Amino acid sequence: MSTGRRRIVLFDLFGVIARHQRPGALEKMAARCATSLDTFTTAYWAHRPPYDAGRHTASAYWTDVLRALSRPADAGTIEELRLTDIDSWSRVDDRMVTYVRDLRDRARVALLSNIPADHADAFLAAQPWLNDLDHLAFSGKIGAAKPDPAAFRHCVVALRAAPVDFLFVDDREENVTAAQAVGMNGHVFNARDELSAAVDAWL
Structure with missing residues (x-):
């Protein structure tokens, strides 16, 4: 020593x-956003680094993802996605x-x-x-x-x-x-x- x-x-x-992330979770979140899995996955990971590093809140992260998908970033949708995401890594x-x-x-x-x-x-x-x-x-x-x-x-x-x-x-x-x-x-x-x-x- x-x-x-x-x-x-x-x-x-x-x-x-x-x-690792629960199988099917990204598909579930993509369906909630009415977008393809590939499109959702790209947005999900592209905006992840500042969220992981504590520079963005969950609300800011999901707002960025939803805007990248041209979807409305309402509070209900953000919270549903946030909770689904947390469960997928549990x-x-x-x-x-x-x-x-x-x-x-x-x-x-x-x-x-x-x-x-x-x-x-x-x-x-x-x-x-x-x-x-x-x-x-x-x-x-x-x-x-x-x-x-x-x-x-x-x-x-x-x-x-x-x-x-x-x-x-x-x-x-x-x-x-x-x-x-x-x-x-x-x-x-x-x-x-x-x-x-x-x-x-x-x-």
């Missing part, structure tokens, strides 16, 4: 502990939840997720065990989203550690590469057993 502090395993959320992998919780016996465990602030609040309400982790960094609340180096530096400062004390786990290679660029160790997540072996070797 490079320092006297306990090592820190820093997890991504979606695609690692939580599941599923967890129970086996990974158990693994992450058990890992705290051997290391400090933290979370760094690209997630809007209102999504984060809903996720925490449904998964209160997350509050037992050593730190939670949600992009919509810290004002920086991966792969922005500021997101990783936030975790370093918040946990009063050095970058080398971290093993960052994410299913997206570009995010792992960004973590390594600020001095963290990195692992691209594919499966729990593979991750377990990598964590055991690192610890």
Whole structure:
């Protein structure tokens, strides 16, 4: 170990502990907007970065999406889409939840997720065990989203550690590469057993 502090395993959320977006959710939202899936998906993701990074509210995000689709941005439609969107990102992998919780016996465990602030609040309400982790960094609340180096530096400062004390786990290679660029160790997540072996070797 490079320092006297306990090592820190820093997890991504979606695609690692939580599941990716619920199948059929984008189709449901596209139908609500009376537009094609491809057109809706393009607008949905094109306006997402400032929402993820906490620079836009949910209302501003959905207003931008609806205007891009030439649809009226009334409060009722925005709220329906917002709640459907939150639900679509609400599923967890129970086996990974158990693994992450058990890992705290051997290391400090933290979370760094690209997630809007209102999504984060809903996720925490449904998964209160997350509050037992050593730190939670949600992009919509810290004002920086991966792969922005500021997101990783936030975790370093918040946990009063050095970058080398971290093993960052994410299913997206570009995010792992960004973590390594600020001095963290990195692992691209594919499966729990593979991750377990990598964590055991690192610890």
